[in-house]
Amino acid sequence: MTGSVNKPGFPLTYCVGAAVLLLAITLFVSGCVGNDSPEERRTISVTGSTTVLPVGQAAADAYMDTHLYDEILVSGGGSGAGIKAVGEGTADIGMASRDIKAEEKQKYPNLVEHVIAVDGIALIVHPSNPVTTMTMDEIKAIYKGDITNWKDLGGEDRPIVPVGRDSASGTREFFYEAVMHKEEFVRTQQELNSNGAVKQTVAQTPDAIGYVGLGYLDNTVAAVTIDLNGDSVVPNIENIKNKSYPIARGLNMYTQGQPSGLVKEYLDFLMSVEGQRIVAEQGFVPVQ
Structure with a gap:
Protein backbone atom coordinates (compact mmCIF):
# COMPACT_ATOMS: atom_id res chain seq x y z
CA MET A 1 0.00 0.00 0.00
CA THR A 2 1.36 3.31 -1.02
CA GLY A 3 0.91 6.23 1.39
CA SER A 4 1.73 9.90 1.35
CA VAL A 5 5.23 10.96 2.27
CA ASN A 6 5.77 13.91 4.63
CA LYS A 7 8.94 15.67 3.39
CA PRO A 8 10.80 17.92 5.79
CA GLY A 9 10.78 21.65 5.11
CA PHE A 10 8.53 24.71 5.34
CA PRO A 11 4.85 24.56 4.39
CA LEU A 12 4.14 25.80 0.83
CA THR A 13 2.01 28.70 2.06
CA TYR A 14 4.87 29.91 4.25
CA CYS A 15 7.35 29.85 1.32
CA VAL A 16 4.97 31.75 -0.95
CA GLY A 17 4.36 34.35 1.70
CA ALA A 18 8.06 34.81 2.32
CA ALA A 19 8.72 35.23 -1.41
CA VAL A 20 6.05 37.86 -1.75
CA LEU A 21 7.43 39.74 1.25
CA LEU A 22 10.97 39.61 -0.18
CA LEU A 23 9.75 40.90 -3.54
CA ALA A 24 7.91 43.77 -1.87
CA ILE A 25 11.02 44.76 0.13
CA THR A 26 13.17 44.62 -3.04
CA LEU A 27 10.77 46.82 -4.98
CA PHE A 28 10.56 49.30 -2.11
CA VAL A 29 14.35 49.59 -1.76
CA SER A 30 14.77 49.79 -5.54
CA GLY A 31 12.19 52.53 -5.72
CA CYS A 32 13.93 54.55 -3.01
CA VAL A 33 17.36 54.25 -4.60
CA GLY A 34 16.38 54.72 -8.25
CA ASN A 35 13.57 57.20 -7.92
CA ASP A 36 13.30 59.16 -11.15
CA SER A 37 10.57 61.48 -9.97
CA PRO A 38 10.43 65.00 -11.51
CA GLU A 39 10.84 66.50 -8.04
CA GLU A 40 14.43 65.20 -7.89
CA ARG A 41 15.47 66.15 -11.43
CA ARG A 42 16.75 69.70 -12.10
CA THR A 43 17.57 71.26 -15.47
CA ILE A 44 19.09 74.61 -16.42
CA SER A 45 20.12 76.10 -19.77
CA VAL A 46 23.34 77.98 -20.50
CA THR A 47 23.76 79.75 -23.85
CA GLY A 48 25.80 82.44 -25.61
CA SER A 49 29.45 83.05 -26.46
CA THR A 50 31.25 80.39 -28.49
CA THR A 51 34.47 81.51 -26.78
CA VAL A 52 33.09 80.62 -23.35
CA LEU A 53 31.30 77.53 -24.71
CA PRO A 54 34.18 75.01 -24.26
CA VAL A 55 34.58 75.99 -20.59
CA GLY A 56 30.84 75.98 -19.99
CA GLN A 57 30.39 72.55 -21.57
CA ALA A 58 33.41 70.94 -19.88
CA ALA A 59 32.34 72.26 -16.48
CA ALA A 60 28.76 71.06 -17.06
CA ASP A 61 29.99 67.57 -17.97
CA ALA A 62 32.22 67.37 -14.90
CA TYR A 63 29.42 68.60 -12.62
CA MET A 64 26.86 66.17 -14.03
CA ASP A 65 29.28 63.25 -13.55
CA THR A 66 28.72 63.57 -9.79
CA HIS A 67 25.15 64.95 -9.80
CA LEU A 68 23.18 62.33 -11.69
CA TYR A 69 19.77 64.00 -11.31
CA ASP A 70 20.94 67.39 -12.62
CA GLU A 71 21.05 68.38 -16.28
CA ILE A 72 22.94 71.42 -17.61
CA LEU A 73 22.23 72.18 -21.28
CA VAL A 74 24.97 74.30 -22.91
CA SER A 75 24.78 75.89 -26.37
CA GLY A 76 26.41 78.69 -28.41
CA GLY A 77 24.94 81.49 -30.47
CA GLY A 78 27.12 84.48 -29.56
CA SER A 79 27.46 86.85 -26.61
CA GLY A 80 24.60 89.09 -27.70
CA ALA A 81 22.27 86.12 -28.00
CA GLY A 82 23.30 84.85 -24.57
CA ILE A 83 22.66 88.17 -22.85
CA LYS A 84 19.31 88.50 -24.59
CA ALA A 85 18.31 84.95 -23.66
CA VAL A 86 19.00 85.35 -19.95
CA GLY A 87 17.54 88.86 -19.96
CA GLU A 88 14.29 87.64 -21.51
CA GLY A 89 14.11 84.50 -19.41
CA THR A 90 14.63 81.91 -22.14
CA ALA A 91 17.92 80.78 -20.57
CA ASP A 92 19.16 80.57 -16.98
CA ILE A 93 22.72 81.72 -17.72
CA GLY A 94 24.04 83.85 -20.58
CA MET A 95 27.68 83.42 -21.59
CA ALA A 96 29.54 86.48 -22.93
CA SER A 97 33.10 87.17 -24.01
CA ARG A 98 32.61 90.90 -23.43
CA ASP A 99 31.11 93.22 -20.85
CA ILE A 100 27.43 94.03 -21.04
CA LYS A 101 26.63 97.08 -23.17
CA ALA A 102 24.94 100.17 -21.74
CA GLU A 103 21.79 99.56 -23.79
CA GLU A 104 21.65 95.92 -22.64
CA LYS A 105 22.05 96.99 -19.03
CA GLN A 106 19.22 99.47 -19.47
CA LYS A 107 16.99 96.84 -21.08
CA TYR A 108 17.86 94.10 -18.57
CA PRO A 109 18.69 95.99 -15.35
CA ASN A 110 18.68 92.93 -13.09
CA LEU A 111 21.49 91.05 -14.82
CA VAL A 112 24.42 90.11 -12.57
CA GLU A 113 27.90 89.55 -14.01
CA HIS A 114 30.11 86.61 -12.97
CA VAL A 115 33.70 86.70 -14.32
CA ILE A 116 34.88 83.09 -14.63
CA ALA A 117 38.13 83.46 -16.62
CA VAL A 118 40.38 85.80 -18.60
CA ASP A 119 41.04 85.27 -22.29
CA GLY A 120 43.32 86.68 -24.95
CA ILE A 121 42.31 87.19 -28.56
CA ALA A 122 44.96 85.75 -30.87
CA LEU A 123 45.50 86.77 -34.48
CA ILE A 124 46.01 83.67 -36.60
CA VAL A 125 47.38 83.00 -40.09
CA HIS A 126 47.95 79.89 -42.19
CA PRO A 127 51.01 77.87 -40.99
CA SER A 128 52.70 78.42 -44.39
CA ASN A 129 52.52 82.22 -44.08
CA PRO A 130 55.97 83.74 -43.39
CA VAL A 131 54.40 86.83 -41.77
CA THR A 132 54.05 85.92 -38.08
CA THR A 133 54.79 89.26 -36.37
CA MET A 134 52.71 92.45 -36.70
CA THR A 135 52.17 95.71 -34.89
CA MET A 136 48.75 96.72 -33.58
CA ASP A 137 48.62 99.43 -36.26
CA GLU A 138 49.25 96.87 -39.00
CA ILE A 139 46.51 94.60 -37.70
CA LYS A 140 44.08 97.50 -37.63
CA ALA A 141 45.12 98.54 -41.15
CA ILE A 142 44.40 95.02 -42.46
CA TYR A 143 40.91 94.99 -40.98
CA LYS A 144 40.21 98.54 -42.17
CA GLY A 145 41.30 97.65 -45.69
CA ASP A 146 44.34 99.98 -45.75
CA ILE A 147 46.74 97.03 -46.13
CA THR A 148 45.49 94.49 -48.65
CA ASN A 149 48.56 92.54 -49.78
CA TRP A 150 50.96 90.35 -47.77
CA LYS A 151 53.95 91.86 -49.62
CA ASP A 152 53.36 95.10 -47.67
CA LEU A 153 54.18 93.16 -44.50
CA GLY A 154 57.20 91.34 -45.88
CA GLY A 155 55.30 88.36 -47.25
CA GLU A 156 54.46 87.13 -50.71
CA ASP A 157 52.68 89.20 -53.36
CA ARG A 158 49.26 87.81 -52.55
CA PRO A 159 45.98 89.47 -51.47
CA ILE A 160 45.09 89.30 -47.80
CA VAL A 161 41.84 87.51 -46.94
CA PRO A 162 40.51 89.07 -43.69
CA VAL A 163 38.28 86.76 -41.64
CA GLY A 164 36.28 87.89 -38.62
CA ARG A 165 33.13 87.31 -36.62
CA ASP A 166 29.49 88.24 -37.12
CA SER A 167 27.64 91.05 -35.34
CA ALA A 168 26.39 88.80 -32.49
CA SER A 169 29.93 87.98 -31.40
CA GLY A 170 31.42 89.32 -28.18
CA THR A 171 34.87 88.60 -29.58
CA ARG A 172 34.11 90.85 -32.54
CA GLU A 173 32.79 93.58 -30.23
CA PHE A 174 35.92 93.51 -28.09
CA PHE A 175 38.17 93.45 -31.17
CA TYR A 176 36.20 96.40 -32.59
CA GLU A 177 36.92 98.42 -29.44
CA ALA A 178 40.42 97.26 -28.47
CA VAL A 179 42.00 96.95 -31.93
CA MET A 180 39.84 98.95 -34.34
CA HIS A 181 39.12 101.74 -31.85
CA LYS A 182 35.55 101.68 -33.16
CA GLU A 183 36.56 102.29 -36.78
CA GLU A 184 34.62 100.16 -39.26
CA PHE A 185 35.81 96.84 -40.67
CA VAL A 186 36.63 96.45 -44.35
CA ARG A 187 33.55 95.35 -46.29
CA THR A 188 35.34 92.36 -47.82
CA GLN A 189 35.85 90.75 -44.41
CA GLN A 190 34.35 87.26 -44.16
CA GLU A 191 32.01 87.22 -41.14
CA LEU A 192 31.63 83.84 -39.47
CA ASN A 193 29.53 82.77 -36.51
CA SER A 194 32.04 80.98 -34.27
CA ASN A 195 35.69 80.79 -33.23
CA GLY A 196 35.83 77.28 -34.65
CA ALA A 197 34.63 78.47 -38.05
CA VAL A 198 37.26 81.22 -38.12
CA LYS A 199 40.03 78.79 -37.21
CA GLN A 200 38.92 76.26 -39.81
CA THR A 201 38.71 78.90 -42.55
CA VAL A 202 42.20 80.24 -41.79
CA ALA A 203 43.59 76.69 -41.60
CA GLN A 204 42.23 76.01 -45.08
CA THR A 205 43.06 79.39 -46.69
CA PRO A 206 46.78 80.18 -47.17
CA ASP A 207 46.23 83.95 -47.51
CA ALA A 208 43.75 84.40 -44.65
CA ILE A 209 44.08 86.15 -41.30
CA GLY A 210 41.57 85.78 -38.48
CA TYR A 211 41.13 86.26 -34.74
CA VAL A 212 40.03 83.70 -32.14
CA GLY A 213 39.97 83.14 -28.40
CA LEU A 214 43.22 81.82 -26.98
CA GLY A 215 41.66 78.45 -26.19
CA TYR A 216 41.19 77.76 -29.90
CA LEU A 217 44.88 77.83 -30.82
CA ASP A 218 46.34 74.59 -32.14
CA ASN A 219 48.85 73.41 -34.76
CA THR A 220 46.42 73.89 -37.66
CA VAL A 221 47.06 77.65 -37.53
CA ALA A 222 49.95 79.97 -36.61
CA GLY A 250 37.24 88.76 -19.13
CA LEU A 251 34.92 85.84 -19.89
CA ASN A 252 31.56 86.31 -18.21
CA MET A 253 28.39 84.53 -17.26
CA TYR A 254 25.24 86.54 -16.57
CA THR A 255 22.26 85.64 -14.39
CA GLN A 256 18.91 87.28 -13.80
CA GLY A 257 19.51 88.57 -10.28
CA GLN A 258 21.61 86.71 -7.74
CA PRO A 259 21.76 83.00 -8.62
CA SER A 260 20.13 80.26 -6.57
CA GLY A 261 19.54 76.52 -6.80
CA LEU A 262 21.32 74.64 -9.57
CA VAL A 263 22.39 77.90 -11.26
CA LYS A 264 24.32 78.91 -8.12
CA GLU A 265 25.74 75.43 -7.61
CA TYR A 266 27.02 75.33 -11.21
CA LEU A 267 28.62 78.79 -10.96
CA ASP A 268 30.15 77.88 -7.58
CA PHE A 269 31.61 74.78 -9.21
CA LEU A 270 33.12 76.91 -12.00
CA MET A 271 34.84 79.07 -9.39
CA SER A 272 36.05 76.08 -7.34
CA VAL A 273 39.54 74.56 -7.60
CA GLU A 274 38.24 71.90 -9.99
CA GLY A 275 36.28 74.41 -12.07
CA GLN A 276 39.25 76.75 -12.44
CA ARG A 277 41.40 73.77 -13.37
CA ILE A 278 38.95 73.15 -16.23
CA VAL A 279 39.35 76.82 -17.23
CA ALA A 280 43.13 76.30 -17.50
CA GLU A 281 42.73 73.01 -19.37
CA GLN A 282 40.61 74.79 -21.97
CA GLY A 283 43.43 77.29 -22.61
CA PHE A 284 42.14 80.25 -20.59
CA VAL A 285 43.44 82.07 -17.52
CA PRO A 286 41.84 81.22 -14.16
CA VAL A 287 40.63 84.08 -11.96
CA GLN A 288 40.93 82.20 -8.67
Missing part, protein backbone atom coordinates in the same frame (compact mmCIF):
# COMPACT_ATOMS: atom_id res chain seq x y z
CA ALA A 223 49.53 82.57 -33.87
CA VAL A 224 50.76 86.08 -34.68
CA THR A 225 53.28 87.67 -32.32
CA ILE A 226 52.46 91.30 -31.47
CA ASP A 227 55.28 93.83 -31.90
CA LEU A 228 54.90 96.44 -29.14
CA ASN A 229 57.55 99.09 -29.73
CA GLY A 230 60.16 96.46 -30.50
CA ASP A 231 59.06 93.97 -27.84
CA SER A 232 57.66 90.73 -29.25
CA VAL A 233 54.67 89.52 -27.23
CA VAL A 234 53.30 86.04 -27.87
CA PRO A 235 49.63 85.30 -27.16
CA ASN A 236 49.87 82.85 -24.28
CA ILE A 237 48.62 82.42 -20.71
CA GLU A 238 51.80 83.78 -19.12
CA ASN A 239 51.63 87.05 -21.06
CA ILE A 240 47.94 87.46 -20.29
CA LYS A 241 48.61 86.92 -16.59
CA ASN A 242 51.39 89.53 -16.55
CA LYS A 243 49.21 91.84 -18.70
CA SER A 244 51.85 92.31 -21.39
CA TYR A 245 49.61 90.92 -24.12
CA PRO A 246 47.45 93.82 -25.35
CA ILE A 247 44.30 92.03 -26.56
CA ALA A 248 42.77 90.40 -23.46
CA ARG A 249 39.34 90.47 -21.79
